[in-house]
Amino acid sequence: MSDVAPRAGAGRRLFWPALLSLIGVAILCTLGVWQIARMSEKRVFIDRLSAQAAGAPAAMPAASGWAALDPAALDLTRVTAQGSFIDGPVAGVRTTIAAGGPGTRQLSGFGRWIFQGFRLADGGVVLINRGFVPESRLGEIKPASGPATVTGFLRTPEGRGSFTPSDLPAQREFYTRDPTAIAASLGLGPAAPFYLEAERQGDGLTPPAGVNAKELIARIPDNHLSYALTWFGLAATLIGVFAAFAWQGRGASDGSGS
Known part of the structure; x- marks a missing residue:
């Protein structure tokens, strides 16, 4: 029973950080995917211009x-x-x-x-x-x-x-x-x-x-890949920050129960 209470407390402490981190990662990944889509559209557009410039x-x-x-x-x-x-x-x-x-x-x-x-x-x-x-x-x-x-x-x-x-x-x-x-x-x-x-x-x-x-x-600017990598990188960083926070909280809980 002595281990259950600290673990339950740690779970409660992690709920809101986990939820906010999940929402943040979802937003950042959505922005990254949107930039990838924009990159594809931009390159189709540039290819059209190049073809026009070369033709009649x-x-x-x-x-x-x-x-x-x-x-x-x-x-x-x-x-x-x-x-x-x-x-x-x-x-x-x-x-x-x-x-x-x-x-x-x-x-x-x-x-x-x-x-x-x-x-x-x-x-x-x-x-x-x-x-x-x-x-x-x-x-x-x-x-x-x-x-x-x-x-x-x-x-x-x-x-x-x-x-x-x-x-x-x-x-x-x-x-x-x-x-x-x-x-x-x-x-x-x-x-x-x-x-x-x-x-x-x-x-x-x-x-x-x-x-x-x-x-x-x-x-014509074509920076969408670098923007996408930035958003995905921020999402990975947020995951890493939450993982470190959770690990630190777990260590504190284990120490309090010893």
């Missing part, structure tokens, strides 16, 4: 069907648009481009994405992100004009964060790539609910420098 671009969606489209589903679809640049001013979206790795040829630093209206052959208007211009070279940029064929990637509107500065539409200066707001500042009327990010033409060092498909793909 799709046709631009017809303006008559834009209202029924899901911009998120179109994001980073490579297309070719035929039409003419709309005469008038351009708008700038402030940004910072990090210097590229070894072997890359790109403009970097503080600057702006240059946006201009483009009227498609079917009459629809879409905003073209012509590319990046460093702040010190903005004076070199003039509006494009005349007929053109633009190949690039459809992009969804950029979200606004809690600390994003307010746009200055009267100065055609923005802090997010929001095609609706930019189109309104340029007096373009209704425009596509997405924008077209032009592919790079030339050496990448002449502004405005469009996006390079390979560099775009390389910039």
Whole structure:
């Protein structure tokens, strides 16, 4: 009987730590499994982009069907648009481009994405992100004009964060790539609910420098495996902490009953 009471007391002391540890391990493992699933989705997405970059671009969606489209589903679809640049001013979206790795040829630093209206052959208007211009070279940029064929990637509107500065539409200066707001500042009327990010033409060092498909793909973060291992590692650590706690409690109980 002398051993039963200490063991029962130890069991009661371990109940809540065991329950909380079990819940914690379940949550951490769920997060790890979710990151593994996200990794698989991300790699399918990257493979799709790589295949698109290597193949022929799709046709631009017809303006008559834009209202029924899901911009998120179109994001980073490579297309070719035929039409003419709309005469008038351009708008700038402030940004910072990090210097590229070894072997890359790109403009970097503080600057702006240059946006201009483009009227498609079917009459629809879409905003073209012509590319990046460093702040010190903005004076070199003039509006494009005349007929053109633009190949690039459809992009969804950029979200606004809690600390994003307010746009200055009267100065055609923005802090997010929001095609609706930019189109309104340029007096373009209704425009596509997405924008077209032009592919790079030339050496990448002449502004405005469009996006390079390979560099775009390389910039897509794929850290899900490291996140998953972190969550699983935390779950294993929690198990180890509980095991040490239980072993220490068992030793204390054995000592009290001697």
